Amino acid sequence: MKVLYKRELYSFFVTGTGYVFLFVYMALSGIFFYFGNILTRFSDLSGYYSMATYIWILLIPILTMRLTTEDRKNGTYKLLLSSAISIHKIVLAKYLAALSVIAVGLLLSVIFPIIVAIYGALYIPEMLLAYTGMLLYGAAYLAFDMFISSFAKGNTSAFMLALGANLLLRVIGLASKSASSGFIKEILSLLDTEKRFTPFLYGQLSFACIIYFLLFILINILLTAQINSTDGGYRA
Amino acid sequence: MSEVSKAYGKHIALKDVSFCIDEFQAVGLLGENGAGKTTLLDIISGCLLADSGSVTIDGFDIVSNAESAKHSIGYLPEKPPLYTEMTVFEYLKFCIELKRVVKKDRNRHLDDLLETANLTQVKNRKIANLSHGFRQRVGFAQALCGNPKIILLDEPTNGLDPSQVIEFKRAIKTLSKKHILILSSHILSLIQSVCDRVLILHSGVLTVDRLIKESNSSSFFVSLYAPQAQILSKIRHMPSVKRLKTADKGNPNITNLIIETDDKDSLPKELFSFSTGNGIAILRLQECENTLEELYQSSIDEGTLS
Numbered sequence: 343m344k345v346l347y348k349r350e351l352y353s354f355f356v357t358g359t360g361y362v363f364l365f366v367y368m369a370l371s372g373i374f375f376y377f378g379n380i381l382t383r384f385s386d387l388s389g390y391y392s393m394a395t396y397i398w399i400l401l402i403p404i405l406t407m408r409l410t411t412e413d414r415k416n417g418t419y420k421l422l423l424s425s426a427i428s429i430h431k432i433v434l435a436k437y438l439a440a441l442s443v444i445a446v447g448l449l450l451s452v453i454f455p456i457i458v459a460i461y462g463a464l465y466i467p468e469m470l471l472a473y474t475g476m477l478l479y480g481a482a483y484l485a486f487d488m489f490i491s492s493f494a495k496g497n498t499s500a501f502m503l504a505l506g507a508n509l510l511l512r513v514i515g516l517a518s519k520s521a522s523s524g525f526i527k528e529i530l531s532l533l534d535t536e537k538r539f540t541p542f543l544y545g546q547l548s549f550a551c552i553i554y555f556l557l558f559i560l561i562n563i564l565l566t567a568q569i570n571s572t573d574g575g576y577r578a
Numbered sequence: 579m580s581e582v583s584k585a586y587g588k589h590i591a592l593k594d595v596s597f598c599i600d601e602f603q604a605v606g607l608l609g610e611n612g613a614g615k616t617t618l619l620d621i622i623s624g625c626l627l628a629d630s631g632s633v634t635i636d637g638f639d640i641v642s643n644a645e646s647a648k649h650s651i652g653y654l655p656e657k658p659p660l661y662t663e664m665t666v667f668e669y670l671k672f673c674i675e676l677k678r679v680v681k682k683d684r685n686r687h688l689d690d691l692l693e694t695a696n697l698t699q700v701k702n703r704k705i706a707n708l709s710h711g712f713r714q715r716v717g718f719a720q721a722l723c724g725n726p727k728i729i730l731l732d733e734p735t736n737g738l739d740p741s742q743v744i745e746f747k748r749a750i751k752t753l754s755k756k757h758i759l760i761l762s763s764h765i766l767s768l769i770q771s772v773c774d775r776v777l778i779l780h781s782g783v784l785t786v787d788r789l790i791k792e793s794n795s796s797s798f799f800v801s802l803y804a805p806q807a808q809i810l811s812k813i814r815h816m817p818s819v820k821r822l823k824t825a826d827k828g829n830p831n832i833t834n835l836i837i838e839t840d841d842k843d844s845l846p847k848e849l850f851s852f853s854t855g856n857g858i859a860i861l862r863l864q865e866c867e868n869t870l871e872e873l874y875q876s877s878i879d880e881g882t883l884s
Contacts, residue, residue, distance in 0.1 A: 345675040349661070356663045421659035421720065424623040425676045426648040569625075 343431040346422070352406070360443045363404050367447045369518030370397050372464075375454045385462030385552055387455060391472040394451075395539060398480045399442075399512060403504035405440045406487040407497045407571050414495070416504055433567045437488060442482045449471060468545040475542025478555040483508060485562035492569045509537065582631030584617055584782075591617040592782045594631070597659030599728075599775075604754035606769030606790070607762040608874055609779035613634050615762040616656060618779065619675070619730045622760070623653040649678070650728035656733045658717025662706035666716055669705060670723065687725070695719035705821055710737045720747075729759045735768060745747055754829070770870045778874055786873060789821075789838075796842040799825065799834070800849060801862040803839040806833045809858065816852065832861065 354360035373485040374393040392426075413419040458464045482509065487504035494500035495546050511533055518530030518537075531537065535558070592614045598608075601603060603749045609615050618802040622633055624640045624647065625831035638647035661669055672690055674684050692698045695715045700708060714737065721729050735743050735833060743836040754761055765771055769776055770790060778786035802809060806824060810833070814822055818841040825834035839845045847865060853860045 349672050353663060355662070362685070416662070417655055418659040418661060419658040420625045420653060421625070421676075422657045423625040424648060424651055424653040426645040426678060427676065428645065471745070552650060573833065 343435045345436035347439050350436050351442055354443050361543055363401055363443055364447050367401055368450055371451050384478055385458050392542055394476050395479055397481050399508040402483045402487050403501045406491045406504055407501040409488055410449055410492045410498045411494055411497050417524055429571045430567045437563060467503045471545050471547060473543050475539050479539045482555045482558045485559040489562045489566040490564055525538055579633050580631055584628050586843055589878055595784045597787050599758050603774040604750060604759040604772055606776045607760055614782040615778040615779055616732055619732050619762060623651050623730055624648050650727040652721035653730045654721040654734055655716045658713055660705050662717060665702050667701040668876050669777055670719055672718045673723040691719045697823045709744050712736060712764055716750055720838050732762045741776050766870050796839055797866040798837045798845060799864045799866055802833045803859040803861055809833060816848045818848055820876035
């Protein structure tokens with residue numbers, strides 16, 4: 343699994359996808375930070391942290407669009423499936439490689455809180471919790487987008503499908519807040535990722551939310567493995 | 579492989595296909611487009627699940643013991659599975675690690691692969707910049723990673739120039755001494771020249787499974803007016819009979835046989851002396867013109883008629 347993880351990570355950077363992702367992420371984060379904190383001379387980063395969730399929704403499909411479709415296009419899925427690695431390990435290696443790119447993006451973006459710390463006051467535990475939330479939120483959308491992208495045949499369609507699904511998930515989250523009926527509200531609320539991210543923004547360590555995100559990730563990884571198994575989406 | 583079937587929706591790709599390869603040999607897989615050759619190789623390699631039946635590789639079931647079974651398999655699909663952004667060296671190194679070759683043997687194995695596939699001079703070039711022939715060689719080297727017992731090759735000579743095909747044939751002949759090779763191809767002459775055995779698929783059904791005729795071997799079709807049970811063991815024990823197969827069971831009083839022999843002069847004499855000695859009429863005795871092309875054509879014709 344380690345060898346596949348290394349290859350996938352290498353592929354993100356040798357094909358430029360990783361650099362594009364990191365550049366756009368840093369550019370958008372920088373813009374939000376500039377208008378939200380530098381221009382207003384405001385040291386509270388909660389606005390910047392919450393905008394990161396929108397950035398993930400827009401950018402994570404860039405990472406997932408090639409994770410499975412590229413193998414199908416190049417025929418390399420046959421190399422992977424005929425090797426002595428289970429489909430779960432294949433999916434997990436790809437997922438962890440993409441998650442590493444997200445983690446690199448988050449590490450780079452630490453520059454913004456550092457700027458705040460230099461010129462103002464930064465409450466570090468709050469920042470660490472916000473970054474934990476951002477990582478979990480990104481990891482959840484990554485797993486979800488990887489699953490959704492598995493239905494697509496090409497990179498572009500995988501990107502569009504994942505982006506559409508992300509927006510739909512966001513709309514479902516909003517709808518759950520405005521739904522009146524108890525049962526429908528409960529059902530919609532299960533898919534409200536925003537609700538589970540909010541406590542981290544306010545400096546709360548919610549184990550329930552951490553478990554929610556971990557389960558969300560696990561379910562999507564298992565579904566991705568199922569759809570890409572020998573009799574699923576990887577079929578020629 | 580035992581009674582393997584696979585369907586895509588209503589289309590039956592394979593139907594009750596069974597065969598066994600228990601010695602090092604090169605097996606040619608023939609069939610028209612859509613006959614099920616690639617599906618068969620995909621199922622053997624574990625890239626595809628069969629709807630029913632089982633595949634056992636070196637004692638391990640490809641589904642329940644997938645990881646152990648796949649250790650014995652090297653697969654070159656019709657489209658070589660290449661990561662074109664990698665160099666040849668990086669790609670083969672990755673494949674060797676993927677096949678879990680012991681760490682201390684990796685460098686030596688990598689050198690061997692580069693040499694076997696004649697890739698040493700391009701090892702530092704990106705696969706994306708290589709010609710089709712070289713890409714095919716890289717795919718071929720990939721199939722040899724980990725020195726697997728079974729090597730599956732799907733249309734390996736597609737797009738190769740004549741000198742590359744000759745080179746490839748030499749490699750196959752060498753490999754078939756130490757590996758089981760299953761080679762799918764449309765090129766009958768390729769199968770005839772490098773394979774020991776041929777499997778012919780027609781519309782997903784295995785219609786022919788036989789050894790390719792050795793230079794001194796012949797086949798005879800013989801029809802005798804006697805029940806099978808009465809004569810079969812006696813004929814089997816004739817000195818010149820190498821192998822025999824019953825042809826059909828239409829009339830219980832008539833036995834049709836295809837007999838393989840290495841001594842085409844003695845077999846008719848032995849058959850005539852057997853028939854006169856036992857009072858059995860020979861209804862027909864004919865030497866089969868069994869070139870691979872004729873065998874293939876007759877199997878396709880029979881399949882189409884049925």
